[in-house]
Amino acid sequence: MEGCKRPQWDYRLQLAPDQENYKKDEKVMLSCPQGFQPLFTEIQCQTQLQSDYETLGNEEFWLGRDSRGAWAHIHSSVECIGGCKRPQWDYRLKLAPDQENYEKDEKVMLSCPQGFQPLFTEIQCQTQFHSDYGTFGYEEFWHGRDSGGAWARIHSSVECIEALLVDHEISSTSIKLKWTCRFPDACQGMRAMCRLAVPSSHPCEAEEMNAEQMLHGQEGTFTCSPLQPFTEYSVTIDLPPNTTLFSWFFTTQESGQTVGQWHWIVIGLVVLLVDRLVVAVILWLVHSRKRKYLMYKNKDDN
Known part of the structure; x- marks a missing residue:
């Protein structure tokens, strides 16, 4: 048969x-x-x-x-x-569950260290067969869920990216932050805070200050003022309940008015010193001539 x-x-x-x-x-x-x-x-x-x-x-x-x-x-x-093997992407990525192999259609959550965010927070293992001129093959790949909830094929490496871009301007009495959020969904409810870096106990030192503001939208500014010149402060942008997206210590610039005041003080001291010196020289000359006059007069009387 x-x-x-x-x-x-x-x-x-x-x-x-x-x-x-x-x-x-x-x-x-x-x-x-x-x-x-x-x-x-x-x-x-x-x-x-x-x-x-x-x-x-x-x-x-x-x-x-x-x-x-x-x-x-x-x-x-x-x-x-x-299924799929564990993707060899950014070493900072954390996978849940974290394993060497995944079944087809299995979903995996992605996360990054504090202050960073992956382009996709959820991925899914996919496989497909293909034939090319009578040759058959097997391909594994990943789908990623975008911000709109749709799945799309991932064509490149997924990396941990800074969620918040911050630029700053410092003066003697203020700090201005210009911020941009790369992942709008991940930045909702942000809170910016500014405070004295090292609280002072001496009454003559900088006063304690705390400024706080809720940040809305995808970009904006946060200004912290008034501040003391040449003083160290800290500014943070947090995402409740316990995620810090940005943290920075800075020192305000020395006040231009303070420099000018010291300039005039120094000039005044120099003028005062010169004036005193001139008066002293005049008194010395007067006293010297008076002594000479008395000496000559005594000689004439004798």
Whole structure:
């Protein structure tokens, strides 16, 4: 009887019907355990007459139905191929669950260290079979959920990106922050705070100050004033309940008025010193001439 023996492929393959021999043109369905799938889900037994040095015989082989429904000769073993390997992206990315292999359609949450954000916070393992000029292959890739909730194929590496871009302007009495949020959904409810870096206990030092403001939208400014010149402050932008997106210590510039005041004070001291010196020289000259006059007068009287 023309036919095929049960193929000795991946032991995990499940055949339906499952038997030791199959008739010519008999079709068999292939399946794999959950999370895996075969390169072909349907195969068909085939035979052909073969002659070799005047020896005639039948050769058995299998056809496989590809994704387009066409039948092609299977030249190698059919295996259960499963899911995706752990993506080799930014080393700072944290995956949940964190494992070496993922099943098809399995979803994974992504997160980054404080102050950073991945382009996708949720990804999903995907696989597909493809044929090119009779050659069949298996491809694994990832989908990412965008801010609108739609899934899109990820074509490049996913990295941890700074969620908040901040520029600043410092003067002697104020600090102005210009901020831009790269991920609007991740920056809702931000709060900016400005305070004295090291609280002072001496009454003559800088006064304690606390400024706080809720930030709205995708970009804006935050100004902290009035501040003391040449004093250290801290400014932070937090995302409740306990995420810090930006933190910075800065020192205000020395006041221009203070420099001018010291300039005039120094000039005044110099003028006063010169004036005192001139008066002292005049008094010395007067006293010296008076002594000389008395000396001459005493000589004349004698």
